[in-house]
Amino acid sequence: MIDLRALREHPDAYRDSQRKRGASPDAVDALLSADAEHRSALQSFESLRAEQKGLGKRIAGAAAEEKQALLERTKTLAAEVKEAEARVTATAAAFEAAGKAIPNLVADEAPAGGEDDYVVLREVGERTKIEDPKDHLELGTALGLLDTERGAKVSGSRFYYLTGDGALLQLAMLNLAMQQAVETGFMPMIPPVLVRPDAMEGTGFLGEHADEIYYLERDEQYLVGTSEVPLAAYHSGENLGELTQPRRYAGWSSCFRREAGSYGKDTRGIIRVHQFDKVEMFSYCRPEDAAAEHEQLLSYEERMLQKMELPYRVIDVAAGDLGTSASRKFDCEAWVPTQGRYRELTSTSNCTTFQARRLNVKYRDEQGRNQVAATLNGTLATTRWIVAILENHQLPDGTVAVPKALQPYLGKEVLEPKK
RNA sequence: GGAGGAUUCGCAUAGUGGCCUAGUGCGCCCGCCUGCUAAGCGGGUUUCGGGUGAUACCCGAUCGCGGGUUCAAAUCCCGCAUCCUCCGCCA
Structure with missing residues (x-):
């Protein structure tokens, strides 16, 4: 697995490495876009999840009638969380596959070619x-x-x-x-x-x-x-x-x-x-x-x-x-x-x-x-x-x-x- | 092949639906105290990801792994893996 943080910062180094191997530099861009998609899915999931956890805590200590109202709310939220989580799972799988498609960064000293x-x-x-x-x-x-x-x-x-x-x-x-x-x-x-x-x-x-x-x-x-x-x-x-x-x-x-x-x-x-x-x-x-x-x-x-x-x-x-x-x-x-x-x-x-x-x-x-x-x-x-x-x-x-x-x-x- | 038990922070353990933001002890780190050493006192200490080029701060995930039930799971249910004990078989 390559260093994703390094790839984000210096994508050109990885594109060059791919060329040097005779492989396609497009794999680098595929990974970058899979990464961006995954991160945005992750962020929407995380904010929904944070809201759900906050409500859960209020329910635990709420009085009876307030509890009923909150429960209504959290039911729909639970569905949203589940959906967001599914999106995270899907984008994570695509992201992982894109990551595995990239071999190690070739050393500068290594000769190019086959x-x-x-x-x-x-x-x-x-x-x-x-x-x-x-x-x-x-x-x-x-x-x-x-x-x-x-x-x-x-x-x-x-x-x-x-x-x-x-x-x-x-x-x-x-x-x-x-x-x-x-x-x-x-x-x-x-x-x-x-x-x-x-x-x-x-x-x-x-x-x-x-x-x-x-x-x-x-x-x-x-x-x-x-x-x-x-x-x-x-x-x-x-x-x-x-x-x-x-x-x-x-x-x-x-x-x-x-x-x-x-x-x-x-x-x-x-x-x-x-x-x-x-x-x-x-x-x-x-x-x-x-x-x-x-x-x-x-x-x-x-x-x-x-x-x-x-x-x-x-x-x-x-x-x-x-x-x-x-x-x-x-x-x-x-x-x-x-x-x-x-x-x-x-x-x-x-x-x-x-x-x-x-x-x-x-x-x-x-x-x-x-x-x-x-x-x-x-x-x-x-x-x-x-x-x-x-x-x-x-x-x-x-x-x-x-x-x-x-x-x-x-x-x-x-x-x-x-x- | 069969039966039972176990798996929680570096180690050992507590935790049977919401006060778990996972407690305690040991170890380790920082500090205080201190002729020296030891002890004592105070604080810190899972890992990964994101906000974010950040050792601070905030958020999420993480209690063997994967599903499920639920508004909510370390905790309940199902499947799997690994380890231990016993039975059977066997080079």
Whole structure:
């Protein structure tokens, strides 16, 4: 939810933001007029209601015959109040719908445009050069690390088993991510992955991404696509106090995505799957600290990628590709040798006050007033990283070197076929 | 799956149609008193919205959520949610 007061005062900033996303600035004017209508309905209701309450008080203490006269009067008034209230309800619904139609205000620094208008901030490491590289599926299958055929047999396409060292490799990576998170001040969390509608709604995932989400109709619960959802909803309706330091959480969870509309894309291997595991960083902080915290989250992502010894680049995602809640987003993309291009491994978003306003997460400022907090999230490791690890660290004989940072967790330096 | 109980201000509680403008205690904030500390005394303290670019003032909403009855609902009625207890079933 955007800041309505700010929108009233600076509607042009929001119109510009809409244009930058490639969305219509008319939505801003629709909201402004819905707001005006709602407020005028509210005012007429409130004055009628005030009169009704005043009369009610007089009736309580009135003598018998005066009481009769007053009762006559209040009966018609009651009808008017009811009608005014109905108008308030109707205009409020229209107003809310208009409000939800507007995504977060895009940061000034974010590039304008769509998916292909990102700006490359830096490239780190040398693009791996391998003669005749094998892809992760071929490597993983040969080494007994993953089994997509049986994944499909049991669950359908885009499902897989991580087997043997493959399972251990993922655990090693996620454990390392958790350890790094704890070292950098994150509270480790294993959250629920089934959530109620208000949690999903509050994090802004029921808008344009509704098709992406698994929904369990019998139980009215959603399977989360990221632990961002339960971590954001964790403090919903709460006041976090002074919040002089960011409040940081690291969630380890399975994630579920329907991948509707991605037919034919990345059908080979485990790049795009319906279920994967992830360690996600999540921060609550003051809005004025959010940009700095965003840089911090990005640096932690890069630290993890460097521990995996992967060549990657950092992109500043363009406004049109931001998603509803984000005002700015950085992706880290690792080099994938068999594809000859960079693929997204991490994503960190600054949602400013957009999520927290919906979820009603506050803090107390120096004057003791309640203010809306800012929220940020970022990826610290996911199943997809295995793709980049296998492909970049493959050796000519078909084995895969284990990055040094993972060796203590995995107990071996090379992944070899089972004898 | 079934039965019962609960849900009121940060916490604990009072409140069974109009004197609720939701009381009290604790906590917290401000002040007074005061060698120091503690205690004591006085005042303040739900949240959201509007008037309104406002920490004052006024108005409205808000007693888990949504409906209903009524001139009037924390209070009565219906539905739902969550938590607790018990019974049944179960990995």
